Amino acid sequence: MKQVTNKMSMKLESRSVNESFARQTVAAFVAQLDPTMEELNDIKTIVSEAVTNAVVHGYRDRLGTINITVRLLEDNIAEIKVKDFGCGIEDIERARQPMFTTGDEQRSGMGFTIMESFTDKLKVQSKLHKGTQVTLIKKIRGREER
Amino acid sequence: MQITHKRMGDKIVIFIEGELGNHEAKQILSYQENIVSLYIDSPIVLNLSGLTFMDSSGLAVVLNLSRALERTGRTLTVQGTPPNAMKIFKTAGLNKKIEFIDGV
Ligand SMILES: Nc1ncnc2c1ncn2[C@@H]1O[C@H](COP(=O)(O)OP(=O)(O)OP(=O)(O)O)[C@@H](O)[C@H]1O
Ligand SMILES: [Mg+2]
Numbered sequence: 001m002k003q004v005t006n007k008m009s010m011k012l013e014s015r016s017v018n019e020s021f022a023r024q025t026v027a028a029f030v031a032q033l034d035p036t037m038e039e040l041n042d043i044k045t046i047v048s049e050a051v052t053n054a055v056v057h058g059y060r061d062r063l064g065t066i067n068i069t070v071r072l073l074e075d076n077i078a079e080i081k082v083k084d085f086g087c088g089i090e091d092i093e094r095a096r097q098p099m100f101t102t103g104d105e106q107r108s109g110m111g112f113t114i115m116e117s118f119t120d121k122l123k124v125q126s127k128l129h130k131g132t133q134v135t136l137i138k139k140i141r142g143r144e145e146r
Numbered sequence: 147m148q149i150t151h152k153r154m155g156d157k158i159v160i161f162i163e164g165e166l167g168n169h170e171a172k173q174i175l176s177y178q179e180n181i182v183s184l185y186i187d188s189p190i191v192l193n194l195s196g197l198t199f200m201d202s203s204g205l206a207v208v209l210n211l212s213r214a215l216e217r218t219g220r221t222l223t224v225q226g227t228p229p230n231a232m233k234i235f236k237t238a239g240l241n242k243k244i245e246f247i248d249g250v
Pocket of ligand 1: 018049053054057058059077084087088089095096100101102103106107108109110111112132202203205
């Protein structure tokens with residue numbers, strides 16, 4: 001087990017206006033690991049994908065709570081968890097396929113593909129009618145080798 | 147997010163500035179729809195040089211505009227895409243389907 005060096009958590013209402021706040025807040029917290037601009041943008045993007053999924057899919061037709069936890073681990077690793085208590089995912093493997101979507105024309109089914117390619121590890125846990133938790137793990141390499 | 151458009155020569159250029167996420171996408175989609183039907187004969191360029199953030203919602207924005215233009219025999223050109231947004235278009239393979247050019 002890696003040592004936790006710092007931790008923060010927040011709860012948000014699943015309003016789309018909070019997506020920007022969520023990605024910026026998490027990026028600001030992870031900034032203490034001294035990431036490059038590209039890494040910081042990757043963090044914003046993956047948080048935005050996970051939070052947007054909770055807003056538009058998890059709580060499709062209602063408001064709910066989204067829990068976000070960020071842990072900084074030794075060796076400059078950021079671990080971000082985004083959890084909702086919404087409808088859940090029926091078939092996780094199928095949902096993770098590129099272009100798979102149950103959304104409308106505003107969605108293209110690329111969220112999980114982006115989360116996977118912008119992180120070192122993506123874990124998706126879900127239970128129908130109970131909710132979904134996405135764990136995003138990214139090593140922050142920074143400008144030079146540490 | 148701010149969306150505007152300008153006639154430049156024979157082209158209509160749409161400018162999207164600021165953040166493009168799910169929250170902003172709805173307004174962009176309806177703006178684009180209006181432009182496509184208003185300027186029925188003009189080539190359309192989407193200028194993204196002012197974007198400060200984009201996620202997968204930007205893919206749907208570009209794909210919707212591209213499809214709407216194809217229905218009227220036109221093709222989309224996307225101009226000035228910042229590196230962070232380009233990384234997302236490439237992850238989705240859109241750089242092979244849509245013309246991306248430099249410029250601000
Ligand atoms: N938190 C969630 N709760 C319920 N279903 C989800 C959740 N996250 C993802 N899904 C399901 O997984 C599918 C794929 O998600 P993904 O983010 O890859 O694509 P998308 O959200 O449909 O489109 P995009 O992210 O490109 O806008 C969704 O269409 C939805 O069916
Ligand atoms: Mg998504």
